[in-house]
Amino acid sequence: METITIQLPIENLEIDSKTGNLIININGDALKGLMGKDDKVVEKGGRKYKKSRFSVFMEWMIDKLLSKGKKRSAEAYQTTLNSFMAFRNNEDIYLYEIKAPLIERYQAWLKRKGVTLNTISFYMRIMRTAYNNAVEYNLTSDMHPFRKVYTGIAKTTKRSVTLEVMKEIRHFATDDPNIAFARDMFLFSFYTRGMSFVDMSYLKTTDIVDGMLHYARKKTGQEIDIEWTTELQEIVDRNPSCNEPYLLPIIKKSNGKERNQKRYKQTIVNENLKKISKALQLKEPLTMYVARHTWASLARDTGIPLKTISLAMGHESEKTTQIYLKNLDVNAVDRANREIINLINT
Numbered sequence: 001m002e003t004i005t006i007q008l009p010i011e012n013l014e015i016d017s018k019t020g021n022l023i024i025n026i027n028g029d030a031l032k033g034l035m036g037k038d039d040k041v042v043e044k045g046g047r048k049y050k051k052s053r054f055s056v057f058m059e060w061m062i063d064k065l066l067s068k069g070k071k072r073s074a075e076a077y078q079t080t081l082n083s084f085m086a087f088r089n090n091e092d093i094y095l096y097e098i099k100a101p102l103i104e105r106y107q108a109w110l111k112r113k114g115v116t117l118n119t120i121s122f123y124m125r126i127m128r129t130a131y132n133n134a135v136e137y138n139l140t141s142d143m144h145p146f147r148k149v150y151t152g153i154a155k156t157t158k159r160s161v162t163l164e165v166m167k168e169i170r171h172f173a174t175d176d177p178n179i180a181f182a183r184d185m186f187l188f189s190f191y192t193r194g195m196s197f198v199d200m201s202y203l204k205t206t207d208i209v210d211g212m213l214h215y216a217r218k219k220t221g222q223e224i225d226i227e228w229t230t231e232l233q234e235i236v237d238r239n240p241s242c243n244e245p246y247l248l249p250i251i252k253k254s255n256g257k258e259r260n261q262k263r264y265k266q267t268i269v270n271e272n273l274k275k276i277s278k279a280l281q282l283k284e285p286l287t288m289y290v291a292r293h294t295w296a297s298l299a300r301d302t303g304i305p306l307k308t309i310s311l312a313m314g315h316e317s318e319k320t321t322q323i324y325l326k327n328l329d330v331n332a333v334d335r336a337n338r339e340i341i342n343l344i345n346t
Contacts, residue, residue, distance in 0.1 A: 052139045054093045055081060058130055075259070080126040083110070095140040098131060100148055107149045117150060124151045159284050160297040166190070166344045168280050181249075182272035184235045186291050188248070191231050193337055194292025197269070201262040203247040227334040231341060295340060302343070304336045 058081045065074040085092075087109045093102075103124070110120045128146045135142045161169075170187060174180050189195050198218050207215050213226045241249045250265045251258045266288065273286040284290075299309045 052095050052134070054095055054098065055085065056092075057095060057134055057139065061130055061133065071259075076122070076126055077130070080123045080130075083123055084127065095131075095134050098140070098145050099143050100145045103127075103145045103149050118153060120149075121151050121153065124149050159287075159290050160294040161282070161286070161290060163298060163301075163343055165280065165282065166294060166298070167346075169276065169286075170344050172276055172280070174276075176272075178268065179272045179275055181239060182269045183276060184239055185248075185269050186273060186276075186286065186288065188232065188235050189288055189291035190295050191229060191235075191337075191341055192226050194295040195226075196292070197250075197266045197288045198262060200248055201246075201250040201258075201265070204245050205241075205247050206245075207247065227337065229338075229341065231345075298340050298343060299336060302336075302339055304339070308336050 058077060062074045062077045065077065084106065087106050107120060124146055128151065134140050169183060172183050188200060199215055203215060207213055208228050211228050213228050216223045236247060239249055241247060243252050243254060251261045270287050277285040296309055
């Protein structure tokens, strides 16, 4: 067995009391497990590299994010790692091997898989951040592997459907319970002024008080009140929750994996919305986001003031707009929503 000697000041070493593992502190951060038993310092092209594995470093970063309570960021890193390892057919790679041609092949692979440009950018930015951290920890030298791949934000096409299509969706009949559920979730979002699927997922029965639905947007934390209408109650009656705290049957188990349940259900709903799109011969497929954009578009076409629409949808983009919105009569929003719902009821 080959012996590897690492010289470090004694204050940079400590033992994990629970596992007995040696912890090496570099730049003040405990990098556990970055040097596996088959890892060693190698010389290549006149440079020396610590032969650390990419997946091990990513997993360490994920653990670090989780320890700081940054669950969503950790999930983003895990999703990126899963994607890259799928590209590699689960064959790991060392940090010093990450170079521009490899990353360009990864981008081409994503494009062939039909991944959108913004999602590609998402993966590349996560990997670039991880790689820059590895460079900072002196685990590899910076070979600028991301210089030729897309890391920007592409403008997405905002899609909405017409009033006539919304009426067709409302009256769409099916014997398939999964398709019926997708239709109802689309309508629920529309009736609630374009509520996002994540916010719908975490709604609780206790959020309805005195004929009003109150919730805080997961994205911004902004609190929103919506009149609880007959249409909303009918959807809840058709789709009773099997998990008592929640209003809708999206999160079925309170087991710490609620986010995974939400993502899975959203995927299934969007797949079934595509079936509705095909049945109605729509040019563009329906998604949950289409419900949100359609509500805004119909509100605008009805002549509802932009400021009212912004408040109704929980937008928080411009400070001057927000200052005005704070003084806006909230009842005007419910009146606007009732106008929009009435449009598709006729």
